[in-house]
Amino acid sequence: GPVILSVANQKGGVGKTTTSINLGAALAARGQSVLIVDLDPQGNASTGLGVALDDRIVTTYDLLIEEAKLQDVAQITDFPNLVIAPATTDLSSVDIELGKSEGRILRLKNAFSGAAIEAFDYVIIDCPPSLNLLTLNAFVASTAVLVPLQTEFFALEGLSQLLLTVRDVRDGANPALRIDGVVLTMYDKRNNLCIQVENDARENLGDLVYRTVIPRNVRLSEAPSFAQPVLNYDPNSRGAIAYKSLASEMLKRHEG
Amino acid sequence: GPVILSVANQKGGVGKTTTSINLGAALAARGQSVLIVDLDPQGNASTGLGVALDDRIVTTYDLLIEEAKLQDVAQITDFPNLVIAPATTDLSSVDIELGKSEGRILRLKNAFSGAAIEAFDYVIIDCPPSLNLLTLNAFVASTAVLVPLQTEFFALEGLSQLLLTVRDVRDGANPALRIDGVVLTMYDKRNNLCIQVENDARENLGDLVYRTVIPRNVRLSEAPSFAQPVLNYDPNSRGAIAYKSLASEMLKRHEG
Ligand SMILES: Nc1ncnc2c1ncn2[C@@H]1O[C@H](COP(=O)(O)OP(=O)(O)OP(=O)(O)O)[C@@H](O)[C@H]1O
Ligand SMILES: Nc1ncnc2c1ncn2[C@@H]1O[C@H](COP(=O)(O)OP(=O)(O)OP(=O)(O)O)[C@@H](O)[C@H]1O
Ligand SMILES: [Mg+2]
Numbered sequence: 001g002p003v004i005l006s007v008a009n010q011k012g013g014v015g016k017t018t019t020s021i022n023l024g025a026a027l028a029a030r031g032q033s034v035l036i037v038d039l040d041p042q043g044n045a046s047t048g049l050g051v052a053l054d055d056r057i058v059t060t061y062d063l064l065i066e067e068a069k070l071q072d073v074a075q076i077t078d079f080p081n082l083v084i085a086p087a088t089t090d091l092s093s094v095d096i097e098l099g100k101s102e103g104r105i106l107r108l109k110n111a112f113s114g115a116a117i118e119a120f121d122y123v124i125i126d127c128p129p130s131l132n133l134l135t136l137n138a139f140v141a142s143t144a145v146l147v148p149l150q151t152e153f154f155a156l157e158g159l160s161q162l163l164l165t166v167r168d169v170r171d172g173a174n175p176a177l178r179i180d181g182v183v184l185t186m187y188d189k190r191n192n193l194c195i196q197v198e199n200d201a202r203e204n205l206g207d208l209v210y211r212t213v214i215p216r217n218v219r220l221s222e223a224p225s226f227a228q229p230v231l232n233y234d235p236n237s238r239g240a241i242a243y244k245s246l247a248s249e250m251l252k253r254h255e256g
Numbered sequence: 257g258p259v260i261l262s263v264a265n266q267k268g269g270v271g272k273t274t275t276s277i278n279l280g281a282a283l284a285a286r287g288q289s290v291l292i293v294d295l296d297p298q299g300n301a302s303t304g305l306g307v308a309l310d311d312r313i314v315t316t317y318d319l320l321i322e323e324a325k326l327q328d329v330a331q332i333t334d335f336p337n338l339v340i341a342p343a344t345t346d347l348s349s350v351d352i353e354l355g356k357s358e359g360r361i362l363r364l365k366n367a368f369s370g371a372a373i374e375a376f377d378y379v380i381i382d383c384p385p386s387l388n389l390l391t392l393n394a395f396v397a398s399t400a401v402l403v404p405l406q407t408e409f410f411a412l413e414g415l416s417q418l419l420l421t422v423r424d425v426r427d428g429a430n431p432a433l434r435i436d437g438v439v440l441t442m443y444d445k446r447n448n449l450c451i452q453v454e455n456d457a458r459e460n461l462g463d464l465v466y467r468t469v470i471p472r473n474v475r476l477s478e479a480p481s482f483a484q485p486v487l488n489y490d491p492n493s494r495g496a497i498a499y500k501s502l503a504s505e506m507l508k509r510h511e512g
């Protein structure tokens with residue numbers, strides 16, 4: 001089966017969506033078949049890949065609540081090998097709608113249980129900035145968690161809570177769940193704070209931290225306004241080069 | 257009674273906590289009595305003001321779930337006129353614990369109904385990156401909403417949803433709720449995207465947008481690691497000057 005990665009961190013604005021879109025695109029450019037699952041009510045990954053609001057008819061909300069089939073939700077993008085299951089703000093009612101019902105954390109896993117998922121090499125789930133029911137559904141449905149870590153003080157603070165939640169899911173609904181790795185984002189080598197956070201992360205997390213570091217690069221924040229991954233928007237930018245390098249490093253780790 | 261401001265935006269990492277801490281500190285430096293209510297399970301505002309985990313015994317969780325009194329939760333900080341109601345990760349279970357119970361969006365408003373709140377000129381509620389039950393409680397308990405708007409593409413996308421939610425609360429549980437204003441954050445005048453977002457925001461929102469713009473300034477992201485507002489950490493930094501200017505502009509608007 002595919003590698004199913006939750007791109008998660010409850011800290012907001014650390015680069016979850018940017019990593020989902022651009023790592024996804026870089027893996028697709030290497031010939032991998034990639035599905036991006038937008039699990040954030042903001043729908044930023046859907047927007048960043050050019051899915052207009054009018055084209056979000058069957059969405060990840062339907063996967064979780066209406067037991068829609070993956071093949072009904074997944075739609076192609078303008079980019080080869082890159083397919084998306086889009087999201088709308090409807091997702092924000094999932095917590096209340098599923099409430100304390102039986103199996104509420106198994107909904108996404110069940111949606112992935114058909115044959116359709118086997119067509120993919122990588123499934124990348126863009127999680128919302130919270131350890132809520134949406135993110136728990138992602139963890140239960142995943143083989144591993146990829147943690148974007150912004151090189152800022154507040155970002156380090158939430159890491160232990162995130163790792164505890166992964167452990168809880170591994171001890172319960174998904175014994176195979178592991179941490180795929182931590183990727184440092186928005187890194188500015190002139191900024192002492194970034195250097196300090198990198199040192200802290202590598203000291204405490206060792207090889208979990210990818211060698212590839214994503215630099216702060218304005219082309220990454222411009223690309224979504226053109227509904228393109230940065231690899232298409234500006235292939236020679238430092239952002240594009242970094243995500244291509246992250247994809248290479250990941251493929252090597254997973255083949256090893 | 258006090259001005260009660262929800263500092264809210266479901267987009268993550270836009271400067272909600274940084275604005276809560278530093279606007280709060282700047283208002284306190286002007287002699288206003290300020291209470292900061294940390295309503296984010298990440299507890300970043302509590303950390304940024306130096307409240308150690310061991311000192312978070314009675315917290316905002318208790319305000320919402322255990323009907324604790326505000327005077328039992330509020331604690332003084334090292335900074336004159338600045339008091340904080342701290343948060344822990346316990347807050348993340350509030351959605352599930354309150355579920356569909358009667359009056360679940362009135363919990364914070366009820367906690368503010370005693371005499372204790374009258375001691376303050378400003379109450380600033382730091383909201384989590386979500387339009388969930390915590391943020392709804394903040395909106396129902398507030399006189400107005402202050403929206404930090406990062407000058408980035410994804411940040412504009414969520415604004416209409418946020419404004420719709422404010423309108424829903426105004427039509428329902430809190431008829432007095434209004435938008436206090438929008439403050440542009442992490443602004444870099446060399447970056448075209450920032451200029452574009454500023455133009456869009458001022459064109460569409462007019463006078464709602466504060467004239468004061470918060471620049472991107474590394475001193476703002478360093479200050480919380482020293483458990484200080486930027487006004488104390490580096491009073492002459494561009495970040496400190498900007499938040500002092502925001503406080504002045506706000507006081508003028510509210511006196512007018
Ligand atoms: N390496 C980078 N360099 C410059 N800008 C970046 C970088 N990565 C992300 N950004 C920008 O920073 C902002 C936050 O990134 P993004 O939206 O991907 O984070 P997120 O973790 O998905 O946020 P949320 O918590 O709201 O889901 C966006 O405007 C994005 O364009
Ligand atoms: N004007 C600024 N200049 C530079 N860095 C900033 C600025 N404002 C905030 N930051 C930094 O950017 C990051 C995001 O800011 P902050 O945590 O205040 O946002 P938030 O909206 O509260 O995030 P969340 O959605 O996770 O609650 C933090 O690391 C903070 O230190
Ligand atoms: Mg995102």
Ligand SMILES: [Mg+2]
Pocket residue numbers: 272273274296300382383
């Ligand atoms: Mg915050």
